[in-house]
Amino acid sequence: MAAPYADEIRARFGEAVLPPAGLAVNETLRRILSRRSHRRYADRPVPADLVRLLCLAALSASAKSDFQQASIIEVADPARRAVLAAPFPAMPWIGSAPAFLVFCGDARRLERIGGLRGHDAGNAGLEGFFNATVDAALALQTCILAAESLGLGTCPISVLRNEAALVARVLDLPGKVFPVAGLCLGWPSGGDVGDRLEPGHVSLRLPPSLTLHRDRYDDAALAAEIAGYDQAREQRHPTPRDKQRAPERFGYAEAYGWSEDKARQAAQHEGAGFAPWLRGQGFTFD
Ligand SMILES: Cc1cc2nc3c(=O)[nH]c(=O)nc-3n(C[C@H](O)[C@H](O)[C@H](O)COP(=O)(O)O)c2cc1C
Numbered sequence: 001m002a003a004p005y006a007d008e009i010r011a012r013f014g015e016a017v018l019p020p021a022g023l024a025v026n027e028t029l030r031r032i033l034s035r036r037s038h039r040r041y042a043d044r045p046v047p048a049d050l051v052r053l054l055c056l057a058a059l060s061a062s063a064k065s066d067f068q069q070a071s072i073i074e075v076a077d078p079a080r081r082a083v084l085a086a087p088f089p090a091m092p093w094i095g096s097a098p099a100f101l102v103f104c105g106d107a108r109r110l111e112r113i114g115g116l117r118g119h120d121a122g123n124a125g126l127e128g129f130f131n132a133t134v135d136a137a138l139a140l141q142t143c144i145l146a147a148e149s150l151g152l153g154t155c156p157i158s159v160l161r162n163e164a165a166l167v168a169r170v171l172d173l174p175g176k177v178f179p180v181a182g183l184c185l186g187w188p189s190g191g192d193v194g195d196r197l198e199p200g201h202v203s204l205r206l207p208p209s210l211t212l213h214r215d216r217y218d219d220a221a222l223a224a225e226i227a228g229y230d231q232a233r234e235q236r237h238p239t240p241r242d243k244q245r246a247p248e249r250f251g252y253a254e255a256y257g258w259s260e261d262k263a264r265q266a267a268q269h270e271g272a273g274f275a276p277w278l279r280g281q282g283f284t285f286d
Contacts, residue, residue, distance in 0.1 A: 008033035011202045014232050031148060036202050038153025039093040041186025046099040046152065048076075051185065054152075055101065058143035061135070069132035070139040071106040073171050074099070075182075080170050084182070087163050094157055097184030102160065102167065103140040105132030107283070108176040124176060125286045129278070136180035147185055157182035162270060164277045175282040204233050230257025 003019040010017075012033055055072050063069065075081045085095030094100070107128040114121020122128075144154045158181040160167050167179045188200075205211070210225045239256050245264040253260055279285075 005030060005033055012205055013208060014204060017208060028149070032145065034202055035148050036200060037155045038188040038200065039155050039184070040189050041097055041153060042189040044098065044187050046185050051099050054143050054146050054185070057146035058139040061138040061142040063135045064131040067110055067131060068135065069106050069110060070135040071104045071177060072139065073102045073104065075102060083170050084160065084167060087166065088159055091157070091159060093155055093184050094182065097186045099185040101143070101183045101185065102171060103136045103180050103183060104173065104177050105129065105136040105180050106177050107132040108174055111176065124282050124284045129283050129285060133180055140181055140183060143183060151187070152185055153188035155184040157184060161274050164274055178278060178281060201237065204236060226259050230259050233258050
């Protein structure tokens with residue numbers, strides 16, 4: 001009998017990672033191992049009741065201290081949706097996905113509850129911001145897995161944060177409520193078009209020798225592991241020369257891989273305006 005999850009683990013982590021032996025196959029785990037984002041959707045609506053159910057599943061995620069600092073906004077109004085999508089023409093799925101949610105960190109509610117109870121529940125520091133962010137992220141991923149369990153495809157959208165002021169205006173976000181990510185939802189259709197993801201495929205993850213540690217952290221082999229990972233990814237899905245990121249700034253590389261792409265991306269310091277915007281929303285990060 002083939003080892004359980006062998007195909008899924010090979011697709012996700014490459015040939016070198018052996019699946020654990022002797023476990024029964026569980027459909028939920030199998031789906032998680034082989035999940036992927038979808039950015040192209042069939043012309044078929046996602047019923048409002050189903051979207052609501054997925055939101056309820058999302059809000060069933062665990063929440064730090066039971067503070068419950070996630071809020072989800074379903075963007076049902078096409079006019080608002082169009083305004084949100086307009087700054088991102090390179091990501092047309094933001095405007096075209098059959099359903100769109102915005103997952104927000106909500107540090108405001110706890111302060112208001114403090115007011116109701118007559119206690120100073122100031123929540124503008126790093127702790128409040130961080131807890132609210134984690135809650136929203138857990139709700140987001142819970143929604144993704146719930147949707148995928150029904151055959152829906154999803155794509156989180158954090159690029160929204162680059163236009164946080166616009167998002168806040170369109171969605172009437174008050175102080176201390178901030179977007180963590182949007183989420184496109186729809187029934188998948190065919191391939192996929194991401195910045196470098198064409199056609200759709202399960203994306204190879206970093207080797208667990210780098211990301212999974214036992215008893216103590218150790219990244220001594222990082223350079224060699226990354227070189228191997230770059231090579232494996234390029235073997236599966238070579239990056240065409242015209243997809244190299246920002247050549248006007250970085251030039252063209254002969255050997256282009258994931259690490260070059262991600263280092264270029266990180267060097268562009270996306271999101272530099274987010275912290276000042278958050279300060280304007282009342283966060284002190286103390
Ligand atoms: C918090 C978060 C924000 C993301 N933001 C975007 C985005 O703005 N646009 C987009 O097309 N994909 C976005 N993605 C999707 C990632 O690009 C995708 O998850 C990653 O390439 C790995 O692919 P996979 O989900 O298919 O495994 C985001 C994912 C996460 C978790």
